[in-house]
Amino acid sequence: MNGAANKTCVSDSPWTNRLVKLSAYWAMVKFPVEIWWAQDDIERGAIVFSTSLWIVVVVLVLRGSPAARGIFVFLSVLDVLAVAPALPVEFVTFRVGFYLSLVDSLIKGALAVIFVSRHMQVRQVQR
Numbered sequence: 001m002n003g004a005a006n007k008t009c010v011s012d013s014p015w016t017n018r019l020v021k022l023s024a025y026w027a028m029v030k031f032p033v034e035i036w037w038a039q040d041d042i043e044r045g046a047i048v049f050s051t052s053l054w055i056v057v058v059v060l061v062l063r064g065s066p067a068a069r070g071i072f073v074f075l076s077v078l079d080v081l082a083v084a085p086a087l088p089v090e091f092v093t094f095r096v097g098f099y100l101s102l103v104d105s106l107i108k109g110a111l112a113v114i115f116v117s118r119h120m121q122v123r124q125v126q127r
Helices: 014-037 041-062 066-093 095-126
Strands: none
Touching (some): 014 041, 041 066, 066 095
């Protein structure tokens, strides 16, 4: 077998790596707006914790950790399912937040699809 046929890690793809990095960069872009819009210190603490956790997971995914990829997909899907239904309300009440959330959901949704489809391809090859 050659090395290219033996790849099972999605993060081996340069475009996937770029998209994973973009999710971390985007988390840092929207971080100041989320902190500014937060209602109290508890919410600010949750934002700091969740953004820090996301950056750590992204670093681990880029290093090739299979467990981190699973956590990454889970958190991406969870984020899209939590944020997408609120987008129409956010569009009316906080337009900047709407665009930040929309881009974030698109990035994380695309990454979830890429990782899951790649996992399904690997499983089919193994059978």
